[in-house]
Amino acid sequence: MDFGAVLEAMWPDLKRVEDRLLEETTLEYPLVGDILRGLIGAGGKRLRPLLVLLAARPFNYDLERLIPAAAGIELLHTASLIHDDSIDHAELRRGQPTLNSVLPPEIVIMVGDYMFARSAMLAASTMNPRVLAVFANCLGSICDGQLREIFAARRTDISLDDYQRRIYGKTASLFAGSAEIGAILGGASDAEIDALRRYGGHLGMAFQIVDDVLDLRESTDHIGKPAGHDLRQGTVTLPTMLFLQNRLGDAGSLALVEQVLTDSTPGDHEVTAAVLAIRHSGALEQALDMARQYVDQAREALCEIPAGEARDMLEAVAKYAVQRHF
Amino acid sequence: MDFGAVLEAMWPDLKRVEDRLLEETTLEYPLVGDILRGLIGAGGKRLRPLLVLLAARPFNYDLERLIPAAAGIELLHTASLIHDDSIDHAELRRGQPTLNSVLPPEIVIMVGDYMFARSAMLAASTMNPRVLAVFANCLGSICDGQLREIFAARRTDISLDDYQRRIYGKTASLFAGSAEIGAILGGASDAEIDALRRYGGHLGMAFQIVDDVLDLRESTDHIGKPAGHDLRQGTVTLPTMLFLQNRLGDAGSLALVEQVLTDSTPGDHEVTAAVLAIRHSGALEQALDMARQYVDQAREALCEIPAGEARDMLEAVAKYAVQRHF
Numbered sequence: 001m002d003f004g005a006v007l008e009a010m011w012p013d014l015k016r017v018e019d020r021l022l023e024e025t026t027l028e029y030p031l032v033g034d035i036l037r038g039l040i041g042a043g044g045k046r047l048r049p050l051l052v053l054l055a056a057r058p059f060n061y062d063l064e065r066l067i068p069a070a071a072g073i074e075l076l077h078t079a080s081l082i083h084d085d086s087i088d089h090a091e092l093r094r095g096q097p098t099l100n101s102v103l104p105p106e107i108v109i110m111v112g113d114y115m116f117a118r119s120a121m122l123a124a125s126t127m128n129p130r131v132l133a134v135f136a137n138c139l140g141s142i143c144d145g146q147l148r149e150i151f152a153a154r155r156t157d158i159s160l161d162d163y164q165r166r167i168y169g170k171t172a173s174l175f176a177g178s179a180e181i182g183a184i185l186g187g188a189s190d191a192e193i194d195a196l197r198r199y200g201g202h203l204g205m206a207f208q209i210v211d212d213v214l215d216l217r218e219s220t221d222h223i224g225k226p227a228g229h230d231l232r233q234g235t236v237t238l239p240t241m242l243f244l245q246n247r248l249g250d251a252g253s254l255a256l257v258e259q260v261l262t263d264s265t266p267g268d269h270e271v272t273a274a275v276l277a278i279r280h281s282g283a284l285e286q287a288l289d290m291a292r293q294y295v296d297q298a299r300e301a302l303c304e305i306p307a308g309e310a311r312d313m314l315e316a317v318a319k320y321a322v323q324r325h326f
Numbered sequence: 327m328d329f330g331a332v333l334e335a336m337w338p339d340l341k342r343v344e345d346r347l348l349e350e351t352t353l354e355y356p357l358v359g360d361i362l363r364g365l366i367g368a369g370g371k372r373l374r375p376l377l378v379l380l381a382a383r384p385f386n387y388d389l390e391r392l393i394p395a396a397a398g399i400e401l402l403h404t405a406s407l408i409h410d411d412s413i414d415h416a417e418l419r420r421g422q423p424t425l426n427s428v429l430p431p432e433i434v435i436m437v438g439d440y441m442f443a444r445s446a447m448l449a450a451s452t453m454n455p456r457v458l459a460v461f462a463n464c465l466g467s468i469c470d471g472q473l474r475e476i477f478a479a480r481r482t483d484i485s486l487d488d489y490q491r492r493i494y495g496k497t498a499s500l501f502a503g504s505a506e507i508g509a510i511l512g513g514a515s516d517a518e519i520d521a522l523r524r525y526g527g528h529l530g531m532a533f534q535i536v537d538d539v540l541d542l543r544e545s546t547d548h549i550g551k552p553a554g555h556d557l558r559q560g561t562v563t564l565p566t567m568l569f570l571q572n573r574l575g576d577a578g579s580l581a582l583v584e585q586v587l588t589d590s591t592p593g594d595h596e597v598t599a600a601v602l603a604i605r606h607s608g609a610l611e612q613a614l615d616m617a618r619q620y621v622d623q624a625r626e627a628l629c630e631i632p633a634g635e636a637r638d639m640l641e642a643v644a645k646y647a648v649q650r651h652f
Contacts, residue, residue: 029473083439087432106413109435110472113409116442117466124462129453136450140443146436147355 003320006313010050013063017049020071024118032111035099040078042094047207048073048178050317055182055196057310065126065185072122072135073178079115080142082108087150088233131181138177145169154234154262156244163238167208168201175204188305195304199314202298206321209291212237213284216275218325228275234261238290243283253277291322329646332639336376339389343375346397350444358437361425366404368420373533374399374504376643381508381522383636391452391511398448398461399504405441406468408434413476414559457507464503471495480560480588482570489564493534494527501530514631521630525640528624532647535617538563539610542601544651554601560587564616569609579603617648 007014025036049070056066085093086100086108100108116139123135148166152158179200183193215230216239230237236244243249243257253274260266260274278284298318302311333340351362375396382392410416411424412434418424426434442465449461474492478484505526509519541556542565556563562570569575569583579600586592586600604610624644628637 029477032473080439083435087435105431106476107473109409109413109438110469110476112435113406113438113442114466114469114473116439117462117469120446120462121459121466124455124459127455127459129450129455129458132455132458133447133450133453136443136446140440140447143436143440143443147358147433147440150432150436151355 001312001316003316003323006050006054006316006320009313010053013053013066014046014049016063016067017046017053017070017074020067020122021074024071024075024115024122027114029107029111031103032099032107035097035102036111036115038096039082039093039099042096044077044094046074047317048077048174051175051178051200051203052182052185054310054314054317055179055188055200056186057182057313058306058308059183059186059188059192061186066182068122068125069131069181069185070178072119072126073138073174073181075115075119075122076135076139076142077174079112079119080139080146082112082115084146086112087146088229090229126185128184130184134177134180134184138174141169141173141177143169145171145173149235152236154264156236156258156261158236158241160238160241163236163241164205167205167212171208171211172201172204175207176201179203192305195301199298199301199318202294202301203318203321206291206294206298206318209238209287209294210322210324213239213287213291214325216240216278217284228271231257231260231274232266232271234264236261237287239278239283239287242286243278243281246283246286248281248283249277253281288322295319295322327638327642329642329649332376332380332642332646335639336379339379339392340372340376342389342393343372343379343396343400346393346448347400350397350401350441350448353440355433355437357429358425358433361423361428362437362441364422365408365419365425368422370403370420372400373643374403374500377501377504377526377529378508378511380636380640380643381505381514381526382512383508383639384632384634385509385512385514385518387512392508394448394451395457395507395511396504398445398452399464399500399507401441401445401448402461402465402468403500405438405445406465406472408438408441410472412438413472414555416555452511454510456510460503460506460510464500467495467499467503469495471497471499475561478562480590482562482584482587484562484567486564486567489562489567490531493531493538497534497537498527498530501533502527505529518631521627525624525627525644528620528627529644529647532617532620532624532644535564535613535620536648536650539565539613539617540651542566542604543610554597557583557586557600558592558597560590562587565604565609565613568612569604569607572609572612574607574609575603579607614648621645621648 021040025033025040027033052070052073053066082099085098086105090098091101099111123132145166176197180193180197183196215227219227257274257277260270295318299315302314305311347366351359351366353359378396378399379392408425411419412426412431416424417427425437449458471492502523506519506523509522541553545553583600583603586596621644625641628640631637
């Protein structure tokens with residue numbers, strides 16, 4: 001089974017989540033509702049709600065209970081993107097103008113907070129205290145990851161451990177939480193909940209590494225946000241770290257990449273040259289190898305849950321994480 | 327019984343909440359923990375945690391369950407102050423430098439988010455879904471109030487209804503939620519929970535009106551934040567609204583106040599003159615009359631809960647709301 005087949009099979013259920021999400025964009029403040037509808041309507045891959053649904057599917061699959069949880073998780077993700085884009089001064093997200101490119105920062109902060117609140121209300125509507133604890137912990141982990149990224153900016157000396165902790169917080173924690181919440185709501189055993197949580201966490205690590213690779217490998221048009229963004233922000237991601245630590249370029253290109261990372265306003269030509277130096281160094285392939293190892297760990301964790309169509313779908317999602325091009 | 331006696335009686339329990347709050351400031355990011363400890367350590371009146379405790383006290387008063395809820399409510403309030411100060415570019419809060427006066431905005435946004443997450447974790451640790459639903463709704467209401475304030479800025483034509491909805495969201499909703507959460511955790515009946523929720527809401531309305539009066543009546547040193555702040559921000563509060571709508575000044579001072587409100591960078595002299603015009607117009611007394619009506623409604627709501635020491639304390643808190651000077 002491939003990822004396309006998973007999406008096709010799950011589409012009717014995901015559509016219900018989508019409808020629930022769009023309900024949350026009905027706000028009476030000028031402009032805000034329209035832009036949120038743009039952001040939410042433009043999609044994204046909906047991997048997190050998909051994980052919530054799939055993690056429940058081998059067990060008691062009660063869609064009415066799963067929909068608010070899945071919508072809540074996606075809205076939490078959306079809220080964190082709103083603050084993230086505001087912090088990065090990003091202008092595009094999913095090919096659409098960001099809130100912060102259209103509205104003043106004070107409104108963007110509050111709309112992000114409001115979306116956190118709405119996501120928490122959705123999670124609370126499950127009336128399951130364990131789900132809510134996971135949810136609150138996810139928000140904490142995301143902020144922790146973001147703070148680590150901010151404090152690590154323009155530093156070229158960060159370690160693999162720093163990077164792993166940062167992307168676990170920023171991305172993998174919500175993947176882990178999504179799968180865990182689905183499993184809890186499905187009434188899985190503690191061992192199965194733990195296995196699905198680990199599956200989600202490894203998947204999320206792979207997913208973020210691939211995202212970091214795509215930022216260096218693909219064009220702006222292709223990924224719906226400016227390429228080379230991480231380098232420009234002074235954020236050392238795995239490929240860049242491998243490039244620098246394993247000295248995968250000549251002295252000139254190593255110095256160039258260091259300079260782009262530490263310069264607070266690097267020029268466009270320098271950023272492009274640094275991207276190309278890393279792209280042709282073999283660093284992207286080394287990073288993808290590490291992503292594949294995480295996918296293998298994710299697939300191993302699946303051994304603990306019952307074989308069947310749902311497990312096959314979770315496998316297909318894991319494979320997709322490293323094969324995707326946007 | 328007066329408010330001092332309430333604080334004295336409740337101090338050992340409030341101290342436990344205080345200790346729990348300080349635990350939440352242990353963060354490993356540079357500077358952040360120290361500033362948060364400053365902000366939380368500087369106090370504030372701790373009215374919201376006090377309400378959580380007092381609302382449970384006529385019923386089953388289980389301090390171990392109440393402490394995380396009370397600390398969670400105060401931390402939610404603190405998180406919203408962090409974002410609020412960041413939006414207002416405020417430099418002082420509780421007489422201490424604000425986070426945003428010391429750290430860049432991206433860190434302040436994330437620390438605020440992180441405090442929201444920690445507050446949600448505390449609320450989640452009560453393992454009571456109804457408490458969490460109230461909690462999530464409070465966060466939503468606070469954001470709603472803030473957005474209303476932002477969108478109403480520099481507009482002199484707002485109505486009493488606009489003002490009431492804004493301060494309900496910004497302030498009264500969390501007072502209502504604090505009392506409601508205490509009552510829920512105390513195992514009160516639905517009618518008693520509803521009565522305490524109404525008590526908290528009316529008290530919160532009175533409290534915010536008094537806050538808005540103090541901003542025009544007291545000196546910067548006295549209230550721990552710059553006086554005349556609302557006028558400078560272009561925010562029409564109740565006294566200013568009464569001054570303008572009831573034409574409580576001569577043509578010159580009415581025009582001056584309108585000008586200060588609509589000017590995006592009013593001069594210090596103009597702000598001071600506008601403050602004095604409102605202060606001496608009788609508008610503050612008219613606003614305080616409305617606050618007293620809310621206190622009366624809060625006290626009426628208390629009729630529905632059992633008489634006794636706890637109810638006397640809640641009465642004393644209500645009376646204090648309009649007598650306080652900072």
